[in-house]
Amino acid sequence: MGGKGFDWLRQTGTETLRPFLFTIKGTCGTRSGRGWKGFYPMDNPILVTGGAGFIGSNFILQWLRQETGGVINFDKLTYAGNLRNLASIATDARYQFVHGDIVDRDFVREVLQRHQPSAIVHFAAESHVDRSIHCADDFIRTNIEGTFVMLEEARAYWANLAAAGRERFRFLHVSTDEVYGSLGPGEPGFCETTAYAPNSPYAASKAASDHLVRAYHHTHGLPTLTTNCSNNYGPYQFPEKLIPLTIVNARRGKPLPVYGDGLNVRDWLYVEDHCEAIRAVLSRGKVGETYNIGGDTEKTNLEIVETVCSAMDELKGDAQLFPHKKLVIFVKDRSGHDRRYAMDASKIKRELGWAPRETFESGMRKTISWFLENDEWVREVTSGQYREWMSTHYALEP
Numbered sequence: 001m002g003g004k005g006f007d008w009l010r011q012t013g014t015e016t017l018r019p020f021l022f023t024i025k026g027t028c029g030t031r032s033g034r035g036w037k038g039f040y041p042m043d044n045p046i047l048v049t050g051g052a053g054f055i056g057s058n059f060i061l062q063w064l065r066q067e068t069g070g071v072i073n074f075d076k077l078t079y080a081g082n083l084r085n086l087a088s089i090a091t092d093a094r095y096q097f098v099h100g101d102i103v104d105r106d107f108v109r110e111v112l113q114r115h116q117p118s119a120i121v122h123f124a125a126e127s128h129v130d131r132s133i134h135c136a137d138d139f140i141r142t143n144i145e146g147t148f149v150m151l152e153e154a155r156a157y158w159a160n161l162a163a164a165g166r167e168r169f170r171f172l173h174v175s176t177d178e179v180y181g182s183l184g185p186g187e188p189g190f191c192e193t194t195a196y197a198p199n200s201p202y203a204a205s206k207a208a209s210d211h212l213v214r215a216y217h218h219t220h221g222l223p224t225l226t227t228n229c230s231n232n233y234g235p236y237q238f239p240e241k242l243i244p245l246t247i248v249n250a251r252r253g254k255p256l257p258v259y260g261d262g263l264n265v266r267d268w269l270y271v272e273d274h275c276e277a278i279r280a281v282l283s284r285g286k287v288g289e290t291y292n293i294g295g296d297t298e299k300t301n302l303e304i305v306e307t308v309c310s311a312m313d314e315l316k317g318d319a320q321l322f323p324h325k326k327l328v329i330f331v332k333d334r335s336g337h338d339r340r341y342a343m344d345a346s347k348i349k350r351e352l353g354w355a356p357r358e359t360f361e362s363g364m365r366k367t368i369s370w371f372l373e374n375d376e377w378v379r380e381v382t383s384g385q386y387r388e389w390m391s392t393h394y395a396l397e398p
C-alpha cells in the first residue's frame with residue numbers, strides 16, 4: 001500500500017489503529033513494508049475468521065485476486081495460524097488483520113460493529129483429528145463455543161442492519177465431510193441429506209457447530225450457508241497433515257509414517273478449488289442450504305504417499321534416498337480411524353455450476369513444487385521459528 005493511504009488513515013483519527021513496519025526475510029530476498037493492526041474503515045468488507053490458517057489464507061489470497069471487496073482477517077494465531085502466509089498482501093489497502101479469539105464475545109461484537117462486514121466466512125477451528133484425540137478441550141471451546149459466539153453476535157449485528165444490509169448479509173460456515181462418519185466399500189458418497197455420525201472429537205465438534213448454524217437459520221432466520229468439504233491439500237498446509245508431512249519428510253530422508261494398513265480412503269481436493277466453491281456458495285448459494293464439496297478423487301493414504309515418493313524420485317534429488325518408497329513405515333493406527341470418506345458434490349455442480357479445475361495429478365504437482373520451492377517456510381513452521389518471526393515483526397505474543 002502506498003503512503004497516501006496511510007496519511008488518510010491518520011486523518012480519520014481512528015484511535016485504535018496501530019501502524020507497524022515489517023521486514024520479511026525470504027528465499028527471494030528481503031521485503032519491507034507497512035501494515036496495520038487495529039481498525040480503519042473499509043467499505044463493506046467480508047469478515048474471515050481463521051484467515052491465517054491453511055484454507056483461510058488461500059481463501060484470502062484468492063479473494064483479493066478475484067474480488068473487489070476488502071477482507072478483515074480475524075484470527076487468534078494458534079500454532080496453525082501463520083501471518084507469513086499472507087505476507088504478500090500485508091500492506092494491501094483491501095486487507096486488514098485483527099488479532100482475536102472468536103470465543104471473546106465482547107471483542108467479536110466490537111469487531112462487527114467497527115467493520116460492518118457484509119458477510120462472515122467462518123473458517124476458524126481446531127482442525128487436526130489427532131490433536132482432538134490427544135486433547136479435545138480446545139476443539140470444544142473453539143469449534144462449538146466459538147461458533148455459538150459468532151452466531152449470536154452475527155444475529156444481533158444482522159438484526160440491526162438497515163433493510164438492504166440485512167438482505168445482503170450472509171453467514172457462511174465452513175465444515176467438513178467428517179461429520180458424516182465412515183463409509184463401507186462401494187457405498188455411495190455422502191450427500192447433503194446423509195445422517196450425521198461423527199466419530200472423532202474433531203468431527204463431533206464440527207457436527208455440533210453445523211447443527212448450531214442450522215438452528216440459527218431455522219429459529220432466528222439468520223441467513224446462513226454451510227459447506228462440507230472433503231480433505232484439502234495445497235500450499236501453506238501445516239506439515240502435520242498427510243501430504244505436506246510426506247513431502248517434507250521425503251525431502252529430508254526421514255521416515256514416512258502411514259497409519260495401520262494404509263488403506264483408509266479420503267476424497268482429495270486442491271485447496272484453490274475449495275476456495276472457489278466457497279466463493280460460489282457465498283455469492284449464489286441459497287440461504288439456509290448446505291453444499292457438499294469434493295474432488296471425486298478417492299485415494300488410499302498409501303496411494304497418496306506413493307504418489308509423493310514417485311514424484312520425488314523423478315526430481316532426482318539426493319540419490320541416496322531413491323526410491324523414496326523405502327522410507328515408508330507403517331505405524332499403529334489412529335484410534336477410531338474412519339475407513340472411508342467420499343463426497344457426492346452433484347448439488348453444488350448442478351445448482352451453482354462449480355467444478356474443480358485441478359485434477360489430482362495437476363494439484364499434486366503444484367503442491368509438491370510449492371513445498372520444494374518454499375523450504376524456508378517449511379523450516380520456520382517446523383521449527384516454530386515463525387512464531388518468533390511474528391513476535392518480532394508483528395509485535396504479537398509468541
Ligand SMILES: NC(=O)c1ccc[n+]([C@@H]2O[C@H](COP(=O)([O-])OP(=O)(O)OC[C@H]3O[C@@H](n4cnc5c(N)ncnc54)[C@H](O)[C@@H]3O)[C@@H](O)[C@H]2O)c1
Nearest residue numbers: 050052053054055076077078080081101102124125127232
Ligand atoms: N483442512 C481440510 O482438509 C479441511 C477440509 C474440510 C473442512 N475444513 C474446515 O476448514 C476450516 C479451516 O481448516 P484449515 O485446515 O485451514 O485449519 P487450520 O488449522 O490450518 O487453521 C485454523 C485457523 O483458525 C485459527 N483459530 C483457531 N482457533 C481460533 C479462535 N479461537 N479464534 C480465532 N481464530 C482461531 C487458527 O489460528 C488458524 O489460523 C476448519 O473449520 C476446518 O474444519 C478443513
